[in-house]
Amino acid sequence: MIVKSLFLDNFRNHRDTxxxxxxxxxxxxxNNGQGKTNILEAIYLCASGRSHRTSKDNELVMFNSDYFNINTQVFNNGLERNINIKYLNNQKRQIKINEIPIKKIGSLMGNLYAVLFSPEDLSIIKQGPxxxxxxxxxxxxxxxxxxxxxxxxxxxxxxxxNILLKNLYSKSELVDTIDIWNYKLAEVAANIIIERRKFSEALSEFAQNQHKYISNNSEIITFNYExxxxxxxxxxxxxxxxxYLKLLEKSLNRDISLGYTSIGPHRDDYDILINNKSLKLYGSQGQQRSSVLSIKIAEIELINKxxxxxxxxxxxxxMSELDENRQKYLMESIKYVQTFITCTNDSKFKNxxxxxxxxxxxxxxxxxxxFENEHLH
Known part of the structure; x- marks a missing residue:
């Protein structure tokens, strides 16, 4: 998987890049604020269909403009693909692959696989579910x-x-229709639960293999689906x-009172442990950083598998968040991966x-x- 080129037109502060x-x-x-992260954001948008910084397309448009245009050339499994994303005047964004418009964003998935690692990824551990x-x-x-x-x-x-639950509070005669939504919800939920469990088990295994090197075999990391x-x-x-259907029936009166669905995969969580202790509650800053590094490298290996x-x-x-040993380990772990690194000072990478x-x-x-590395000397 290789990104060969990127063109940005009125994307963030890039007018014609x-x-x-x-x-x-x-x-x-x-220097900070020059548009380095915007380049990574555009690539990530082409891979996942979303920005890692905002959910609003209009925030991606250059100031005093009314559109943005991203074009990236990708080599995927020996085949060339051109991914184009356009947005104009608060309209729904348009996505094309090899000049062919796609109707559903799901059709974008799989054309470019990308793993993003930023300082904000500590929120995986520190923040909520x-x-x-x-x-x-x-x-x-x-x-x-x-x-x-x-x-x-x-x-x-x-x-x-949830709309129906709010209506049931004053229109109890609608209660017979809840079974239809319960069944639909249970069917989709079961599919999601099965995939989340498989993913968590696989990620945990890969992360453990990575983390034993980072911690000199002193720590075991687990990523558990809750x-x-x-x-x-x-x-x-x-x-x-x-x-799940039985639980939905049992919680119906509570859900009507609350006005929303209180049980389901939309409230799932994942427990990240070091030596069977909560990393969020008991992990040091260094352990948390090392664990996120292990998880991100595991994510790469899992996608490859x-x-x-x-x-x-x-x-x-x-890179500035990692000590020298972790930097070297990261560089060794990604030797087969096309990598994009933003930084304020390039000198540390020259050697x-x-x-x-x-x-x-x-x-x-x-x-x-x-310039290429070979021109540095």
Whole structure:
């Protein structure tokens, strides 16, 4: 999986930026606020269909403009793909793959696999369940488009069921219609639960293999799926559906009172442990950083296992957060991965990467200098 080039037109502070990338390491450097992260954001948008910084497309448009246009050339499994994303005047964004418009964003998944690692990823550990669900959902959606469609269905069904719950508070005669939404919800929920459990088990195994090196065999990391209800660790869709349907029936009066669905995969969580202790509650800052590093490298390996291809890696200002040993370990772990690194100072990479990097100096949303590692000496 290789990104060959990127064109940005009125995206954030990039008015007219064209970049041809190295197949290995790409060092994007410059002072803060110049537009380095915007380049990674655009690539990530082409992979996952979403920005990691905002959910609003109009915030991606350059000031005093009314549109943005992203065009990226990707080599995927020997085939060339051109991914184009356009947005105009608060309209729904348009996505084309090889000039062919796609009707559903799920069709974008699988054309470009990407793993993003930024300082904000500590929120996977430090923040609430929503951050951990988001991390899992984005990765799973890339490698399993059907999972993405199930997530979309879950959101729509929950919205309709919650509307009905609010109406039931004053119109009890509508209660007979709740069974329809319960069944639809249970079917989609079972699909999501099965995939989340499989993903968590696989990620945990890969992360353990990575973390034993980082911790010198002193720590065991586990990434456990915590379903919102006891589904008895079943992998049988029908069994999970039946368990969930009974719980939905039992909680109906409470849900009517609350006005929303209180039980389900939209309230799932993941428990990250070090030596069987909560990393969030008991882990030091160093342990948390090391654990996120292990999880991100595990994410790369998991995508490769599931798809047969290594994803690209986007490192947004994380090298300064890692000590020298962790930096070296990260560089060794991603030797097969096309990598994009943003930083304020490129000098630390000149000896580490030898002749395998291309450097881009960014100022005010423009590439003002580009050179290969071999030109440094």
């Amino acid at each position: 064209k970049i041809d990338f190295s197949d290995r390491f790409n060092i994007i450097y410059g 929503g951050e951990r669900r988001r991390f899992v959902d984005i990765t799973l959606s890339q490698i399993k488009p059907t999972y993405f469609y199930n997530l979309q269905s879950l959101s729509k069904i929950l919205k309709q069921r 379903c919102n209800f006891n589904y008895q660790n079943s992998d049988n869709k029908t069994e999970i559906m039946n368990i 599931e798809t047969g291809q290594y994803p690209i890696l986007l490192l947004d200002d994380v 580490i990467l030898n002749n395998s990097a291309r450097y881009f100096l960014i100022e005010s949303g423009s590439v003002i200098n580009c």
